[in-house]
Amino acid sequence: MLLKGSFDSVKSTPLWACAGMVFSMELHQIRYFLALSKILNFTAAAEACHVSQPALSRAISQLEGELGGALFRRERKLTHLTEFGRTVLPSLRQCFEASQHAKVLARSFHHEGHAPLSIALSRMIDIDLLAPVLAELGTAFPSIEVKIFRGSAREIALRLKNGDAEVAIADPLPDEWERFETRALFEQAFGLLLTRRHRLAGRMPAALPDLASERFLSVPECGVIDAIEMEMRTLGVQTVARHEVDAIEDIPSLVRANFGLGIWPLGRPCDADLMIGGIRDHAMRSPVRACTVFGRQHSVAARTLICLLRSRDWSHRRLPAPPHRSVEHVS
Amino acid sequence: MTGASLATQLMDCTRRCRDMDAPLEQRLTVMADDVRRLAPQFAQVVDRMVDRLRAAGAGAEAPGIGEVMPPFVLPDETGRLVSLEELHKAGAVVVAFLRGHWCPYCRITADALAGVEPEIRLRGGRLAILTPEVQEFNAALKADAAADCPILTDLDNGYALALGLAIQLDDEKRSAMLHAGWDIAGFHANDHWILPIPAIFVVDRSGTVRGRFVDPDYRKRMDIEDLLRALDTARRATDRRR
Numbered sequence: 001m002l003l004k005g006s007f008d009s010v011k012s013t014p015l016w017a018c019a020g021m022v023f024s025m026e027l028h029q030i031r032y033f034l035a036l037s038k039i040l041n042f043t044a045a046a047e048a049c050h051v052s053q054p055a056l057s058r059a060i061s062q063l064e065g066e067l068g069g070a071l072f073r074r075e076r077k078l079t080h081l082t083e084f085g086r087t088v089l090p091s092l093r094q095c096f097e098a099s100q101h102a103k104v105l106a107r108s109f110h111h112e113g114h115a116p117l118s119i120a121l122s123r124m125i126d127i128d129l130l131a132p133v134l135a136e137l138g139t140a141f142p143s144i145e146v147k148i149f150r151g152s153a154r155e156i157a158l159r160l161k162n163g164d165a166e167v168a169i170a171d172p173l174p175d176e177w178e179r180f181e182t183r184a185l186f187e188q189a190f191g192l193l194l195t196r197r198h199r200l201a202g203r204m205p206a207a208l209p210d211l212a213s214e215r216f217l218s219v220p221e222c223g224v225i226d227a228i229e230m231e232m233r234t235l236g237v238q239t240v241a242r243h244e245v246d247a248i249e250d251i252p253s254l255v256r257a258n259f260g261l262g263i264w265p266l267g268r269p270c271d272a273d274l275m276i277g278g279i280r281d282h283a284m285r286s287p288v289r290a291c292t293v294f295g296r297q298h299s300v301a302a303r304t305l306i307c308l309l310r311s312r313d314w315s316h317r318r319l320p321a322p323p324h325r326s327v328e329h330v331s
Numbered sequence: 332m333t334g335a336s337l338a339t340q341l342m343d344c345t346r347r348c349r350d351m352d353a354p355l356e357q358r359l360t361v362m363a364d365d366v367r368r369l370a371p372q373f374a375q376v377v378d379r380m381v382d383r384l385r386a387a388g389a390g391a392e393a394p395g396i397g398e399v400m401p402p403f404v405l406p407d408e409t410g411r412l413v414s415l416e417e418l419h420k421a422g423a424v425v426v427a428f429l430r431g432h433w434c435p436y437c438r439i440t441a442d443a444l445a446g447v448e449p450e451i452r453l454r455g456g457r458l459a460i461l462t463p464e465v466q467e468f469n470a471a472l473k474a475d476a477a478a479d480c481p482i483l484t485d486l487d488n489g490y491a492l493a494l495g496l497a498i499q500l501d502d503e504k505r506s507a508m509l510h511a512g513w514d515i516a517g518f519h520a521n522d523h524w525i526l527p528i529p530a531i532f533v534v535d536r537s538g539t540v541r542g543r544f545v546d547p548d549y550r551k552r553m554d555i556e557d558l559l560r561a562l563d564t565a566r567r568a569t570d571r572r573r
Contacts, residue, residue: 025497025525026392066387068501088499091523095497098489106402109414132410140404140412183520304412310520311406311484313466 120165186314190284191276193262204277217260345435355443384547392495407481422455423565432472445478491527535565
């Protein structure tokens with residue numbers, strides 16, 4: 001069969017063969033560990049988990065035995081996480097949260113009940129990419145009401161902080177607030193939108209120096225133009241001139257009027273009198289991430305959205321792999 | 332023996348075992364024997380790992396015969412959410428935890444399960460395969476096994492943990508894998524390095540487990556005849572209740 005073995009790759013050691021140490025984990029052990037890591041007091045953590053203190057201590061010791069290192073330094077008044085404890089905390093917490101979410105989702109799936117969900121979305125992200133995910137969310141939660149806000153990275157960050165948006169699907173956010181929990185989804189690719197009469201139309205992809213005198217046209221806080229500007233600096237050009245429009249739909253008309261070179265998402269249709277070019281040796285790309293605020297109580301709909309986005313096959317959005325990779329080995 | 336030639340020989344063996352016309356147990360044994368022959372030191376490491384997991388009672392907490400299988404709602408390889416409840420509409424459900432598309436034993440098992448799926452359906456049952464891998468890789472596993480069943484993403488091993496089937500790999504093994512060029516993080520959309528213990532549950536229509544196979548030794552999987560017998564038990568249990 002043609003597809004069989006298509007994902008084999010020739011590597012020196014197979015994953016399953018280099019089996020080293022593995023640890024089994026119990027849900028209750030992790031629950032106690034997470035409680036103690038927050039409360040930092042054995043007696044109080046045991047109370048919070050509704051177990052006796054010896055039972056909690058025993059479970060923590062078992063987990064430490066399994067993981068092969070002390071998670072806590074036990075001091076009478078100053079119980080605290082060890083370096084090792086801090087290292088394993090994020091993955092154990094995420095696995096635990098996933099198991100909690102799995103439970104809640106199984107309970108609330110297809111059930112009625114008002115479920116508002118506000119999503120902040122970068123202006124350049126093609127809604128067609130998210131439509132199937134939103135449709136699935138609508139099936140899962142028949143009473144869901146979604147609000148979608150489009151904005152710049154700065155506006156999106158503010159909305160997240162204020163709680164006006166529960167989930168963001170966005171370009172990298174400007175200030176890396178430590179409570180932003182981000183997950184990479186895919187990379188969005190862009191091109192230059194220009195008229196077929198443009199002086200560079202016959203010379204695409206354009207060489208960077210040819211663009212030094214051009215004016216760019218995009219939505220506010222465009223990371224793609226920032227990246228072009230960074231490259232221009234190596235040529236001694238300090239800044240690139242840019243126009244900003246709030247609505248991406250306004251870009252084609254302005255390009256047509258020779259107002260500038262548009263920054264245009266690849267895959268988004270454009271009229272026949274316009275063309276999409278690129279820049280030689282410069283990938284116009286921007287990562288798209290899902291972002292929430294750590295520590296807030298998230299709705300089951302929001303968690304399901306993140307789960308669907310992370311699980312989704314974005315491989316068609318990825319840079320093509322170098323040809324020497326994923327070779328079917330001939331026996 | 333160079334690493335590259337060993338890996339190549341193991342891949343050939345995987346394909347040979349996957350396509351072999353023999354009972355699953357025999358196919359897995361041939362695979363394991365080939366590993367032992369080609370890479371005795373690897374096989375020993377795996378033996379030690381399995382001993383350790385057995386000693387720790389890994390997987391013992393997973394639902395047993397007569398116990399209730401917790402419900403799940405997980406996205407399949409196309410992004411559609413599939414619930415255990417929905418799968419139960421036809422009758423009993425075979426829930427199979429696999430480690431992922433990269434694992435030779437899981438590829439062989441997926442192929443065997445796909446092969447027996449028509450018989451599962453004849454008995455009014457449905458098959459669902461669960462892995463911690465995202466859709467792209469579940470689609471690859473599905474194509475590799477020419478399977479007709481949904482392959483579901485148990486993201487971050489949440490459902491596996493709820494069943495006591497999650498195991499974590501340590502730093503040493505992580506770096507060994509990364510060194511070998513296997514980015515399991517890329518398959519899982521996280522960098523937790525947590526895997527499920529492979530397992531198969533046969534769940535009757537009321538959600539009660541009627542067949543169960545959990546073994547920390549990932550080279551051993553449920554016998555297909557046992558699986559079909561458990562399905563018959565599940566159907567009888569449902570009929571009695573009517």
